[in-house]
Amino acid sequence: MERILYKGNIDLLLDKAAKLAIVGSRRMSDYGQRVIEKWMPTLVQRGVTIVSGFMYGVDQAAHKACLENGGKTIAVLGWGIDMKVSAADEKLYQEILEVDSLIVSEYEGEMLGNRASFPQRNRIVAGIADAVLVVEAAEKSGSLITARLAMSMGKPLMAVPGLVTSKVAEGTNNLIKRGKAVMVTSVEDILREMGLVNEQLEIGFKPEKMSNPILVALESGEKSVDELSLCLKIPVEKVMEEVLVLELEGLIEVRFGKYLKKF
Amino acid sequence: MACVGLQSFPVDVEVDVADRGFPAFNIVGLPDKAVGEARERVRTALVNCGFAFPQKKITINLAPADIPKEGSAYDLPIAIGILVANEDIVLKEKGLFFGELSLDGSLRHTRGALLLALFAKKVEMIRIFVPVESANEAAIVEGLEVIPVRGLKNLVEHLRFVKRIPYLKTINIKKLIETAQPEFDMAEIVGQETAKRALMVAAAGGHNILMSGPPGAGKTMLSRALPGIMPTLSVEETMEITRIYSSAGLMQPGEAVIRRRPFRSPHHSISLAGLIGGGSRPVPGEVSLAHLGVLFLDEMAEFPRSVLEAMRQPMEDGKVEISRVAGRMVYPASFQLVAAVNPCPCGYLGHPKHECRCTTRDVERYKRRISGPILDRIDLHINVPAVEAEKIIGNAEKGESSLVIREKVMKAREKQLKRLTGTGIFCNREMKNKQVKEFCRLDSGGVRILRLSMEKFDLSTRAYFRVLKVARTIADLEGSDDIQSVHLAEALQYREKVF
Numbered sequence: 001m002e003r004i005l006y007k008g009n010i011d012l013l014l015d016k017a018a019k020l021a022i023v024g025s026r027r028m029s030d031y032g033q034r035v036i037e038k039w040m041p042t043l044v045q046r047g048v049t050i051v052s053g054f055m056y057g058v059d060q061a062a063h064k065a066c067l068e069n070g071g072k073t074i075a076v077l078g079w080g081i082d083m084k085v086s087a088a089d090e091k092l093y094q095e096i097l098e099v100d101s102l103i104v105s106e107y108e109g110e111m112l113g114n115r116a117s118f119p120q121r122n123r124i125v126a127g128i129a130d131a132v133l134v135v136e137a138a139e140k141s142g143s144l145i146t147a148r149l150a151m152s153m154g155k156p157l158m159a160v161p162g163l164v165t166s167k168v169a170e171g172t173n174n175l176i177k178r179g180k181a182v183m184v185t186s187v188e189d190i191l192r193e194m195g196l197v198n199e200q201l202e203i204g205f206k207p208e209k210m211s212n213p214i215l216v217a218l219e220s221g222e223k224s225v226d227e228l229s230l231c232l233k234i235p236v237e238k239v240m241e242e243v244l245v246l247e248l249e250g251l252i253e254v255r256f257g258k259y260l261k262k263f
Numbered sequence: 264m265a266c267v268g269l270q271s272f273p274v275d276v277e278v279d280v281a282d283r284g285f286p287a288f289n290i291v292g293l294p295d296k297a298v299g300e301a302r303e304r305v306r307t308a309l310v311n312c313g314f315a316f317p318q319k320k321i322t323i324n325l326a327p328a329d330i331p332k333e334g335s336a337y338d339l340p341i342a343i344g345i346l347v348a349n350e351d352i353v354l355k356e357k358g359l360f361f362g363e364l365s366l367d368g369s370l371r372h373t374r375g376a377l378l379l380a381l382f383a384k385k386v387e388m389i390r391i392f393v394p395v396e397s398a399n400e401a402a403i404v405e406g407l408e409v410i411p412v413r414g415l416k417n418l419v420e421h422l423r424f425v426k427r428i429p430y431l432k433t434i435n436i437k438k439l440i441e442t443a444q445p446e447f448d449m450a451e452i453v454g455q456e457t458a459k460r461a462l463m464v465a466a467a468g469g470h471n472i473l474m475s476g477p478p479g480a481g482k483t484m485l486s487r488a489l490p491g492i493m494p495t496l497s498v499e500e501t502m503e504i505t506r507i508y509s510s511a512g513l514m515q516p517g518e519a520v521i522r523r524r525p526f527r528s529p530h531h532s533i534s535l536a537g538l539i540g541g542g543s544r545p546v547p548g549e550v551s552l553a554h555l556g557v558l559f560l561d562e563m564a565e566f567p568r569s570v571l572e573a574m575r576q577p578m579e580d581g582k583v584e585i586s587r588v589a590g591r592m593v594y595p596a597s598f599q600l601v602a603a604v605n606p607c608p609c610g611y612l613g614h615p616k617h618e619c620r621c622t623t624r625d626v627e628r629y630k631r632r633i634s635g636p637i638l639d640r641i642d643l644h645i646n647v648p649a650v651e652a653e654k655i656i657g658n659a660e661k662g663e664s665s666l667v668i669r670e671k672v673m674k675a676r677e678k679q680l681k682r683l684t685g686t687g688i689f690c691n692r693e694m695k696n697k698q699v700k701e702f703c704r705l706d707s708g709g710v711r712i713l714r715l716s717m718e719k720f721d722l723s724t725r726a727y728f729r730v731l732k733v734a735r736t737i738a739d740l741e742g743s744d745d746i747q748s749v750h751l752a753e754a755l756q757y758r759e760k761v762f
Contacts, residue, residue, distance in 0.1 A: 026622050030613060056623050088627060166618055224648045225457040225756075236456045237737075241752035248715050254760075256606055256613025257476065257646025 004124075005081040008102040012049060012074055013128065018194050019074070021051040021129035021150070023122075023143045024058025024136040025168045030255065032058055032136040032168070035160055036065050039187040044071030046196055051129045053078065053121055054103070058135045058143075060092060067095055074102045074128060078121035080111030122146040131156040131194050134181065137171030144171050147181065156193045157181040214242055215261065218252060222260035270592075271382040276337060277324040278344030284320035290341075292325030295333040295544070304335075304364045305342045312368035312415045317349050333544060335363035336373050339392065342415060343422075352422050358390035359383050362397070362412065369414035370394035374512030377505055380404040390430075392418065399519035400509055402431040403502070434519050436498050443522035445491025447484070450664040454650045458485050461645045461757060463668050466493045467675035468736030469690035471578070471600040471640060473563075475760075476647030477617070478610045482603040483528075485647070486559045489601060490524040491665040493557075494673045500555050503595060507554055511547050525556030527598075531565040539573050541585040545592045550577045553598035563602040564632040571637055574600075578640045602641065604633070614649055642692060642729045643757040675739040691736045696728055703731040708748045716755050730754050 006013075020043065024032060036058070043050070043066075050066040052059040054075040066073040075096055077083075081103070085093050096103055106124065107117060122145050126132055132150040134157070137143035150157050159181035162169025175181035184190050191197045213232055217223060225243065229236045243259055246252045252259050274292075288302050309316050323341055325332050339362040346352050361379050362370040376393050380401035383391045390408045393401050398411035408430040412418045420426040449459060458474065462485060465472040474482045496504070504521045508514050514521075529538060529549045540548030550558060560566060577583045581597035607626040611617035621629075679690055682702060688694065694702065705713065717727060731746075734754035738746045 026624075027620065028623065029619065060623075088624070167620075224646070226454060226648075229456055236460050237749070237753050240457070240756040241749050244712075244716070244752040244755050248712070248719055250719075254646075257648040258613070 004104055004106050005108065006102060006104045007081065008097050009100045010102065012072055012102045013104070015049075017047050017049045017072070018196060019049045019051050019129045019131075020190070020194065021125050021132040021146065022058065022062035023052060023125065023132065023134055023146045025138055025141060025143060025171075026055055026057035027138070027168055028057040028061060028136055029166065029168055031162065031166075032160075033061055035135055036061050039190065040065040040071070041069050042187040043190070044069040046191060048194070048196070049074060051076065051125055053118075053125055053142075053146075054089070054092075055118075056089070060089070062135075063092060063096065067092075067099060067101070072099075072101050074104065076121050076124045076128070077103060077105035077107070077113075078118040079105065079113035080107045080109045081105040082108075083110040083112065118142055119145050123149050126150040126153055126155065129155065131158065131190075133184070133190060134159045134172050134175065136160070136162060136166075136168040138168050139170045139174065141171055144175075147175060151180060158184045158190060158193055160184060212242075212246065214239070214246060214259075215251065218259060218261045222255070222258040224258050228259070271378050272330070273382070273386065274330075274332060274337075275324075275326045276340040276344050277326060278341065278348050279322045279324075280317050280345065280348040281320040281322070286318045286320060288321045288323075290323040290325065292323075292328045293331045294325060294337075295331065297335050298325070298332050298337050301335070301338045301341055301364075304338050304366065305345065307366045308338075308364040308368040308415055309342060309345065311366060312419075314346065314351055315349070317345070321345065321348075334374065335371075336361050336375060336379075338362060338364040339370065339394075339412075339418075343418075346419065352419055354422065355424075356390060356422075357388065358392055358410070359388050360392045362392070362394040364415065367414075368416060370396075370412050372396035372514075372516040374514070375510055376400040376514075377403070377502075377509035380407055380409065381506070383407060396516035397514070398431055399434060399517055400505070400514055402434045403436050403505070403519055405433050407433075436501055436520050439520055439522050440496050440498070440501055445488070445665040445669075446523060446526070447488040447491055448665045449488045449492060449668055450662050452481065452484060452488065452662065455481055455485060455647060456662070458645055458647050459662060461643055462486075462489055463492060463672060464733065464736055464740065464757070465489070465599065465601075465643055466668075467672045467691075467740050468642070468679070468733065469599060469692040470642035470733060470736065471602075471692070472643040472645065473602045473604065473638075473641045474645055474647045475604050475606055477605065477612075477614045477649045480647045480649050482647050483559070483561060486528075486557065486601040486603065487526060488665060489557050489599070490526045492668040492672055493524050493599070494669065494676050496522075496524060496555070504555055507547050507551055507594065511552065513552070523556075525553055526559065527553040527556070528559040528561060531560075531562050533566070533570060535567075535570050535573055538570050539577070539583055539585065540592075540594050540596075541587060543587070545585065545587070547594045548583070548596075550574065550583060550596040550598060551594040554595045555597060556599070557601055558598040559601045559603070561603045563604050564629055568632065568634065572634065575636055575640070600641065616649075638759060639725050641759075642733050644759050645757060646760075671740060674742070675736065678739045678742075679736075691732050691739070694732055694735075699728050699731050699735075703735045703746060705731075705746055705751065706748070709746060709751045712748055712751055712755070716758075720755075720758060722758065726759050730758055733757055 049072045051074045052062045063073050126146050126149040134143050159172040159175045176183045225239050229239045340360040343360050363373045365371050376397035377400045392410050392412050395411040395413050401409045410428050410430050421428045501520050527549050536542045538549050577596040583594050583596045585592045606612040607621045608629050609620050612619040734746045734751045737750040737753050
């Protein structure tokens with residue numbers, strides 16, 4: 001590579017902050033989204049810079065979650081640095097520049113992305129990062145190319161295990177099964193892999209009001225209003241009132257009609 | 264009688280049998296194809312009933328000559344006209360004749376019998392002759408002598424005073440409506456308590472509702488049960504609906520009235536004219552056929568955008584105006600909308616067992632297909648998640664029956680009617696912002712919850728008013744004069760979500 005083009009704050013590339021690449025499928029599931037949302041606050045708090053490929057799905061979810069938590073992120077484009085991004089991506093693009101983060105590409109002008117440019121992009125992602133985390137990836141996907149590149153560069157490779165029935169977990173689960181990637185099931189695992197743990201364990205803070213029966217019921221997994229009503233034996237209209245209060249307090253959230261506890 | 268839209272006007276059928284000129288049989292007065300073909304039907308029917316068909320020059324004039332005539336109802340008056348001109352019968356009584364002839368001389372079910380009867384009453388023409396299968400429709404109009412005619416032969420015997428046909432007694436609509444059972448009973452739906460509750464609220468306030476959920480969650484079944492929990496039809500409402508169905512030719516042979524609130528579920532391949540009405544020959548569209556009932560749009564995101572946008576006027580005004588070269592027609596179209604959507608193109612986003620195969624892009628594009636203005640007219644938004652059978656079996660009790668729910672709904676409607684007297688509107692859905700401000704006052708606790716929610720859920724001003732309207736309906740259902748924070752909290756659960 002002869003040169004690299006950039007927009008934003010180039011210092012991010014060279015500073016001492018630990019850099020974690022988060023890569024994965026465009027067809028990210030709700031599970032992938034939740035994993036990223038759950039771990040990101042800690043990663044940002046520990047000063048980790050998030051590197052990814054600005055593609056929709058896992059990549060953009062990682063960028064977004066990072067910015068939401070006030071972190072720094074590096075987006076590596078698989079197309080020309082000046083190409084106009086689609087309207088849907090415009091907001092994220094601007095936001096990255098506004099908060100002094102970085103967008104880089106090795107392609108000039110308004111070149112379109114193609115079959116070759118994306119895998120090429122992946123080598124930069126792997127190259128910049130100190131470690132690579134694969135969140136969700138199908139077998140034979142671009143994310144696995146990044147994973148392979150990271151291994152050949154001798155960088156730590158981590159993968160999040162997924163449901164064995166899910167297509168977007170085949171890639172990650174196989175990486176783990178074949179011993180190529182370290183299985184991570186918590187953000188502490190990532191920090192340990194990256195050498196960011198100063199051995200003393202943090203005491204988790206859990207000042208939760210466990211008295212609320214709805215919160216207790218949601219401990220075992222997400223539930224719809226109907227299911228809550230059945231298991232707590234209170235009428236649906238009552239449940240709706242209670243969950244609204246909890247939602248307003250920010251203790252639970254709703255996705256596709258099912259309520260789940262926030263972390 | 265001819266119809267343009269739901270308006271009727273009289274048509275004189277003039278028959279001339281001339282001795283001079285070549286034998287011929289012509290119909291003039293802007294007949295359409297069906298009226299023109301009356302020639303063959305009338306000729307054959309007369310011959311098959313044993314009458315001599317005059318080998319003379321016959322001219323039929325449908326007056327006034329400049330209004331287009333359509334349909335098959337002119338067969339009978341033409342046939343009677345020829346018989347009179349041929350001096351086979353002598354007309355001693357006045358009446359309106361109406362009906363399509365079959366080749367053997369019997370009369371067939373003909374559309375528009377109710378419109379004829381209403382017209383007859385208006386012009387004080389007491390006696391009308393209609394096909395026996397359509398006679399019940401006409402017999403719901405009081406003060407008429409509806410004579411059900413089986414065939415040409417019976418009619419001729421009647422007119423010759425050989426064998427009189429007794430006229431029908433007026434049918435008591437009220438009894439018919441009251442004995443009508445709901446087609447689908449809520450009690451038969453297991454689970455989905457939240458959705459059932461939301462439907463009850465929708466029925467009580469006349470609110471439009473949007474259901475989002477994966478395939479097989481029961482969206483269609485739930486919406487089918489909605490007409491059954493809406494208030495019982497009044498006599499006037501029944502007449503209105505029946506008029507539309509009669510003019511569209513959708514009455515079953517022998518059926519007197521539409522006894523239940525209609526449920527219409529057009530497929531998403533429907534054309535604009537199909538939904539709104541119109542065409543070169545004016546026919547009511549699905550929005551009018553759903554008048555005073557339910558219009559169910561399954562897979563709403565799959566409907567062409569232009570078709571959905573056209574619904575905005577009827578949803579606002581409760582009627583559709585169709586302007587064509589031939590003139591302007593107004594059809595009533597005051598329906599309750601039930602829309603169902605999948606959460607994503609493949610349908611399984613958020614499903615506990617099925618994997619969704621859509622990209623976030625696909626999902627976003629899919630959601631953008633329903634425009635803001637349409638969503639703005641939908642007060643209740645609910646999720647209908649997939650039912651996991653094992654969580655339901657053995658656990659669920661049988662729910663309330665439709666009749667019990669309907670009682671509650673009607674009580675809530677009564678409260679609304681009382682409150683809204685003098686405003687010109689009849690249910691909470693129709694409240695304008697001014698009325699919302701007047702009738703939907705909150706206590707201090709309610710104000711606090713609402714303010715918090717507006718911030719947290721990023722609600723627009725329109726959404727704010729919708730939440731208040733729904734809260735008003737819930738309070739009405741619970742028999743409460745004030746909107747309490749419980750009611751508000753529930754209403755907030757039905758707020759607009761990006762489905």
